[in-house]
Amino acid sequence: MAHLPLKALQAFRLAAEANSFKEAAEQLHVTQAAISQQIKSLEQHLGLKLFKRLTREVELTAEGRQLLPYVSQGFSSLETGMAQLMDDPNPSRLTLSTLPSFASRWLVAKLGEFQQEAPDLSIQLTVGDRLERFEGEELDIAVRFGRGDYPGLNTELLLKDYLIPACHPSLINSDSPVVEQIGSLPWLQDDTPELVDLWSEFAKTLNQEAPRLQVTDSGTLIEALLGAQGMAFVRFSLVYNLLERGILISPIQSHWKTLYDYYLVMPEHHKKRPKVKRFEAWLRKEVREIESSWERFQKRK
Structure with missing residues (x-):
């Protein structure tokens, strides 16, 4: 008709x-x-x-x-x-935000797999340290690294994280005691508060007063480690795959729980959006890889 x-x-x-x-x-x-x-x-x-x-x-x-x-x-x-x-003006587009380090070291490499599972969705990714308030924005969901205290927003724990010492394997001589070597290695650091505090405590056991290189981003710090420029404390979630492949090593048996963890953050009414449900289910499935790697890492140590 x-x-x-x-x-x-x-x-x-x-x-x-x-x-x-x-x-x-x-x-x-x-x-x-x-x-x-x-x-x-x-x-x-x-x-x-x-x-x-x-x-x-x-x-x-x-x-x-x-x-x-x-x-x-x-x-x-x-x-x-x-x-x-009416609830979702763009049901075929998923807009998400996260930290630069999490995006570059993990999420971007994984998004292709999600797009294969959801070919009907286009993805718009924004990166930055700003805490989104979802006011006047088309943002659907954010992955944040913090304490989970985001007033007015639905916040759910995604992944716990840990700090470990790491370096390039070329910097460690397997024929000599590791403890003697790390005191003479250049130490690197990003300027997040928890790493500054951890360095202050750890430096008491080393013959160094300050890190050799300080950067403002975890991703940049990892690039320095890959370039064999020294040793640093890094978040396990950002280097687990490099450790699994032997590209980086953790030469001493120490780890510290991070002050912050990864959280999924969104307005309450965004949770019922089909595209958000699909992305959250996929993301939780994928981070199990990091959790399993952490379990193996602890057994190796």
Whole structure:
């Protein structure tokens, strides 16, 4: 059909479900005569009768009973689609935000796998240290490294993390005691508060007063480690795959729980968005790889 009389179909649906033109009129806030006219026009459009007009009620004809489930299903689908659109203006695009270090050292390499699982979604990734408030933004979800105290937002723990000492394997001579060697190695550090405090404590056992190199980003620190520029405390989540492959090593049996952990952050009503549910389920599945690697790391130590 070139034209669907939606108003008449809606009137038919409500009248059929209630067996009453009057109740349909009340639901649509129109007169009973208006409903009767809409039904009449639909019957003329189809060229058949849909209702038997009785004294105090109406009753569907065989043709009306045949048509009703299709009309009901059609309007139900429309209502579902409209509801999703009103809650999510971009249901086919997932916009997420996270830290530069987590994005560059882990997430970006994994996103291709998610896109294979969800080819109907396009992904927009923003990176930065700013704590999003989701005010006037199209952001769907954020992965944050903190204490989980984000007022007004739904916050759920994603992954716990640990600090470990790490360096390039070329800096350690397996024929000499490791403890004697690390005191003479150049030490590197990023300027996050917990690493500054940890260095202050650890430096008491070393013959160094300050790190050789200080940077402002964990990703840059790891690049320095890969360049064999020294030794540093790093988050396990950012180097676990490098440790597994022997590209970096952790030469001493020490680790410290980080002050912060990874959290999924979003407004409460974003949780019911289908695309957010899909991404969260995928992300939780993927971080199990890091958790399993941590278990193996502890056994090796």
